[in-house]
Amino acid sequence: MADSNVMCGLVVHPKYLDYDLGDRHPFSPLRIQMVTELLTELGHKLKFETPEVVPPEKLEIIHDPEYIEVVEKAGKGIEAENFEQYGLGTADNPVKTGMAESARYIAGGTLHGAKLLLEGKFNKVLQFGGGFHHARKNLAAGFCLYNDLALAIKEMTLHGWHVAYLDIDVHHGDGVQELFYDDDKVMTISLHESGEFLFPGTGWIYESGKGMGRSLKLNLPLEPFTEGDSYIFVLEKLLDEALSYFKPDALIVQAGADPHFSDPLADLMLTTNDFEKIYKIILQKTDAYAKGKVMFTFGGGYSLVATARIWSLLYLVLTGSGIPDKLPVAWKQKWEERLGIKISDSFHDPNPSYNPIPRKEEITNHNKDMLRRLLDMVTPDWL
Amino acid sequence: MLVQEIIHKEPVTISPDTKLFAAYELMLKKNIRHLPVLENGKLVGIITDRDLRSATSKLAEVPFQPEDEVGKIMVKNVITVHPKDPIDVAAKLMRENKIGCLPVMENDALVGIVTISDMLDALLKLTGVHRPSGRLEINLSDKPGELAKLAQHLAERKVNIHSILTYPAVNGKIRIVLRISTIDIRGIAQGLCNAGFEVIWPTQMSCAD
Numbered sequence: 001m002a003d004s005n006v007m008c009g010l011v012v013h014p015k016y017l018d019y020d021l022g023d024r025h026p027f028s029p030l031r032i033q034m035v036t037e038l039l040t041e042l043g044h045k046l047k048f049e050t051p052e053v054v055p056p057e058k059l060e061i062i063h064d065p066e067y068i069e070v071v072e073k074a075g076k077g078i079e080a081e082n083f084e085q086y087g088l089g090t091a092d093n094p095v096k097t098g099m100a101e102s103a104r105y106i107a108g109g110t111l112h113g114a115k116l117l118l119e120g121k122f123n124k125v126l127q128f129g130g131g132f133h134h135a136r137k138n139l140a141a142g143f144c145l146y147n148d149l150a151l152a153i154k155e156m157t158l159h160g161w162h163v164a165y166l167d168i169d170v171h172h173g174d175g176v177q178e179l180f181y182d183d184d185k186v187m188t189i190s191l192h193e194s195g196e197f198l199f200p201g202t203g204w205i206y207e208s209g210k211g212m213g214r215s216l217k218l219n220l221p222l223e224p225f226t227e228g229d230s231y232i233f234v235l236e237k238l239l240d241e242a243l244s245y246f247k248p249d250a251l252i253v254q255a256g257a258d259p260h261f262s263d264p265l266a267d268l269m270l271t272t273n274d275f276e277k278i279y280k281i282i283l284q285k286t287d288a289y290a291k292g293k294v295m296f297t298f299g300g301g302y303s304l305v306a307t308a309r310i311w312s313l314l315y316l317v318l319t320g321s322g323i324p325d326k327l328p329v330a331w332k333q334k335w336e337e338r339l340g341i342k343i344s345d346s347f348h349d350p351n352p353s354y355n356p357i358p359r360k361e362e363i364t365n366h367n368k369d370m371l372r373r374l375l376d377m378v379t380p381d382w383l
Numbered sequence: 384m385l386v387q388e389i390i391h392k393e394p395v396t397i398s399p400d401t402k403l404f405a406a407y408e409l410m411l412k413k414n415i416r417h418l419p420v421l422e423n424g425k426l427v428g429i430i431t432d433r434d435l436r437s438a439t440s441k442l443a444e445v446p447f448q449p450e451d452e453v454g455k456i457m458v459k460n461v462i463t464v465h466p467k468d469p470i471d472v473a474a475k476l477m478r479e480n481k482i483g484c485l486p487v488m489e490n491d492a493l494v495g496i497v498t499i500s501d502m503l504d505a506l507l508k509l510t511g512v513h514r515p516s517g518r519l520e521i522n523l524s525d526k527p528g529e530l531a532k533l534a535q536h537l538a539e540r541k542v543n544i545h546s547i548l549t550y551p552a553v554n555g556k557i558r559i560v561l562r563i564s565t566i567d568i569r570g571i572a573q574g575l576c577n578a579g580f581e582v583i584w585p586t587q588m589s590c591a592d
Contacts, residue, residue, distance in 0.1 A: 026567055084543070087515075087564070089541070090541055090542070090543060090564055090565070091540055091541045091542050091564075091565050091567070092564065092565050092566055092567065094541075134515055134566075136515075139514075139515075141514075141515040141564075141566075142515055142566040143566065171566065174515060195512065196518070197518065197584065197585070198517065198518075198568075199515065199516065199517040199565070199566040199568060200512070200515030200516060200517075200566070201512035201515065201516050201517070201518060201562060202512055202515070224586075264569055264570075265566060265567055265568075265569060267585070
């Protein structure tokens with residue numbers, strides 16, 4: 001088996017697993033373990049870069065000091081009356097001991113990934129965690145505390161790089177968009193299920209940036225039950241238009257696995273075959289327009305087995321490895337027992353994976369219209 | 384929501400002897416369409432950009448001239464509102480009289496104006512997304528305690544309600560559109576479905592766990 005590190009820098013730290021918001025919470029650290037074990041069972045020798053933890057004060061480049069203080073206290077089990085003001089102590093962001101420190105290790109990982117790109121040590125990086133795109137300047141939201149993506153992007157822009165951020169998580173990348181809304185060094189591109197139907201409710205095409213960042217924040221809200229062919233059509237067109245104009249020095253991808261058809265939190269219909277195509281398209285566009293430099297992070301993904309298969313696929317595509325037909329038997333057996341569910345034998349989803357979508361044509365046309373309107377709105381500013 | 388919450392204070396005003404060309408220039412400069420007319424501090428009329436254009440149009444029988452005074456063409460019986468009027472009263476007045484602006488009067492003094500643009504801003508405030516949240520749509524029976532049950536259900540799950548919008552549904556029920564502080568909207572919807580609520584969004588929910 002090929003040495004993974006020649007192709008792609010891998011980043012993880014054991015502390016990532018402490019980002020555990022409870023047994024019944026959807027954002028499970030098991031996903032990291034499942035991916036790592038699946039790839040190992042497939043015979044891949046994963047050589048990880050170990051990141052350093054980000055000290056709280058270094059987060060002040062992204063977050064308000066008061067917010068950091070409250071999150072750090074919460075992570076040490078110190079009660080505060082104003083948790084709710086900061087989005088803490090809610091169903092989505094419960095207060096758990098160790099969560100703040102773990103979030104800083106994860107932020108350290110994404111930051112480390114950015115440094116690997118900056119130093120030219122790797123052209124491709126896969127961060128085995130992170131992608132906390134909902135975290136705001138002073139608000140925890142949607143399972144996110146510290147915005148690791150923004151921290152990494154900021155580091156790169158401070159080195160003079162132009163960065164394109166691509167968010168394929170099924171939810172709008174609202175936190176990252178907001179933090180760079182008027183920044184001309186950062187283009188953000190988010191494809192997501194429309195905010196009319198899905199959290200966080202934003203991500204409309206008219207949210208296109210302001211000031212120096214005008215027409216550099218791109219949102220493509222998609223219809224519920226959008227399938228792979230429609231998704232891939234609009235993604236490829238949008239990337240061609242946007243990246244050929246912006247010509248970033250690197251691409252940062254929040255690679256949430258929750259647009260998968262089986263995801264319990266959302267309504268898009270991508271299959272693993274679609275994800276494989278999507279990853280390959282992103283790599284092509286990286287080579288064509290982004291100097292071949294890209295970092296992928298994890299993100300959402302709440303169907304555990306599908307998410308493990310999707311992110312393993314991401315690794316395999318990034319390292320140019322072959323994609324197996326079957327899941328390793330030992331892995332399948334272990335996780336069937338552990339999760340108490342039946343896991344299919346095959347690595348990819350079956351074809352077809354779900355019943356035909358009755359509104360397919362209407363959905364496809366709607367998504368095309370949305371892309372057309374988005375481009376009509378922003379491209380006149382791209383001189 | 385009251386008029387005083389969406390009011391434009393310190394509106395730009397003119398007097399009856401202001402020349403038409405000056406009123407026109409003022410509208411262009413300030414990018415506004417309505418000018419209340421004051422005389423000795425009292426509201427005596429109002430003119431709109433449309434009044435100005437109609438009065439001076441070449442197509443008019445006897446077009447007014449740029450040097451004519453506003454007093455000659457202004458609308459004198461002005462329809463107004465009070466700051467404590469609800470905005471739906473203001474909206475109704477605008478629709479029924481086909482006008483785009485209402486001077487706001489308190490103690491016989493002009494304290495501001497509301498325009499159709501302010502009404503649209505109010506609509507955005509009522510329906511908009513002000514915090515990251517998921518959308519939940521429920522049909523409630525039109526009887527006491529239904530909303531309380533719904534709110535209790537959410538409170539027990541530590542889910543905060545950011546906004547509530549209601550309107551009459553087709554089947555005599557009340558449609559409730561909530562924006563709530565969770566990304567896991569389906570888990571909540573399933574619980575509500577099991578508890579007997581008619582969930583409209585997210586769709587394709589089966590009650591069974």
